[in-house]
């Protein structure tokens with residue numbers, strides 16, 4: 001079975017006000033899927049549906065048995081009174097991580113993401129990019145089966161972006177499946193195996209870049225060309 005199977009017939013924030021319709025897809029082990037679409041298309045709503053956060057959901061979200069996930073929200077969220085180390089300790093306690101293993105991994109991650117000197121500070125006092133990096137570390141420490149990541153690139157400097165991409169690559173190699181929403185289309189085109197292109201709450205195209213090109217009738221087009229065609233309803237000029 002897939003790591004995750006999402007069959008969303010309809011979802012919305014209020015009764016009788018459907019925001020997304022007929023979004024069906026799965027995430028396989030080792031796959032990185034790009035969730036792409038213009039502002040307001042329904043990407044975050046799709047993610048919230050998967051996480052069980054939508055008030056109105058008609059559909060089935062099936063996680064493979066015993067598989068866990070990490071969710072990285074678009075806007076970082078931290079506990080006001082906990083330092084980054086205390087966040088790591090808290091997650092380790094909740095997830096039942098082995099002390100020695102997670103502390104070693106935490107140190108490596110803090111070092112790689114250049115947050116070691118700030119590990120005993122409150123993440124709410126960090127810069128935007130530091131907060132984003134802290135959220136990524138908190139998701140990576142768990143080594144989950146699935147990552148659900150809402151726009152990871154905002155605020156990351158080029159080194160942090162490269163580092164994040166290599167962390168994700170290592171996690172895929174381990175067998176994790178990743179759903180990542182982003183507007184950074186050139187990077188998505190380069191790193192994702194498959195794409196879900198959402199427009200006005202519906203799946204306008206899905207598949208590999210080649211399959212998306214065929215669905216858009218844009219042989220040789222870039223992901224941006226396909227996005228533009230779908231978002232504007234006309235050919236890329």
Ligand SMILES: Nc1ncnc2c1ncn2[C@@H]1O[C@H](COP(=O)(O)OP(=O)(O)OP(=O)(O)O)[C@@H](O)[C@H]1O
Nearest residue numbers: 013014019037038039040041042043044045046074
């Ligand atoms: N909490 C909410 N209550 C009511 N409507 C909402 C809520 N959040 C989002 N919406 C509506 O749902 C629609 C889809 O929004 P969503 O946040 O899923 O878009 P998105 O594709 O993630 O956009 P962006 O690229 O701007 O993050 C929009 O029309 C938005 O106004």
